[in-house]
């Protein structure tokens with residue numbers, strides 16, 4: 312009875328919320344108050360694929376759901392940002408029958424790393440994709456070791472892991488569980504030495520001797536070997552080979568595959584999504600076909616025209632690896648460029664940490680871009696960081712009032728790359744201000 316009331320109340324709030332634009336988590340929040348063991352009362356008819364990790368969770372979750380739908384299956388999925396227990400509860404109570412049955416062929420859930428113990432206690436995934444682990448909002452989450460232990464403690468024995476073969480950290484998860492490995496072979500963009508300040512796995516996680524990398528894809532993601540204990544990149548079943556970034560094509564399991572978002576991390580994550588779907592029962596050809604038509608959300612990557620100039624918006628998470636990746640993408644593009652660094656993390660978290668800016672390798676932009684524009688409520692913090700990194704005052708400018716950004720941008724030239732470190736895409740209406 313309690314369960315039924317929780318579901319009905321949750322659905323009612325969801326219904327009303329659609330008109331007042333309230334938080335997507337509220338229905339689940341209230342339902343969990345009414346029925347604290349709500350999550351374990353649902354009965355899954357299909358298979359449950361969970362996705363966690365520091366970067367690429369949302370896109371991987373959407374990609375997996377896209378592949379499954381394209382292959383003709385019904386899917387329940389949590390919407391963007393609803394990856395904590397209340398968000399998961401909201402998804403389930405709006406997707407179930409009144410008796411708590413989830414009739415879909417697949418349940419695909421993005422789960423915040425810290426919430427894996429809470430969610431998996433009640434709802435055990437058949438498959439768990441772990442994209443990677445990096446230092447990420449350390450004030451909120453703790454360091455990667457702490458996050459690793461949280462995920463480790465959460466993994467049920469029955470769960471098949473889908474792991475990144477190029478990430479020495481997450482490969483250590485639940486060694487007794489069955490596992491499928493995805494990754495990418497050396498590409499034209501791989502580097503022999505790390506060019507990033509953030510390298511979260513310099514020593515072997517097994518024996519603590521120095522870890523050697525044959526090549527890096529980015530940060531600590533690459534082909535690694537410990538010369539002391541032999542820990543190394545394992546055999547990768549879903550390996551992107553023959554990667555052609557310009558065309559967005561690669562080969563996986565001998566079949567030609569393609570992506571519309573042609574970056575290193577997206578191709579690796581696509582292999583992860585294909586691995587998850589095939590392991591969960593989708594034919595390889597269908598999985599590859601689905602991945603080829605997937606579009607990254609416009610909230611996360613968009614191209615537009617701003618007063619006759621091409622502009623590219625890239626949403627990054629507020630962690631160094633994510634912003635480093637957006638910088639890499641910018642540098643890989645041809646032509647003259649202006650970079651807008653938009654950082655505002657005072658608006659929506661209780662934590663006001665900006666120390667992570669000192670782990671981003673902004674130095675790579677030096678001499679490669681026409682101008683850097685610092686904007687958002689952390690504009691001056693970015694400026695201080697750039698100064699510390701050796702940038703001179705003619706290399707960047709600070710816009711502390713967003714309405715002025717359009718005028719300031721006129722003083723610059725080339726394609727505008729807006730790197731917005733935020734949780735919600737077009738943060739503060741920066742696009743409106745620029746238009």
Ligand SMILES: [Zn+2]
Pocket residue numbers: 515516517518519520537538539540541542
């Ligand atoms: Zn070792």
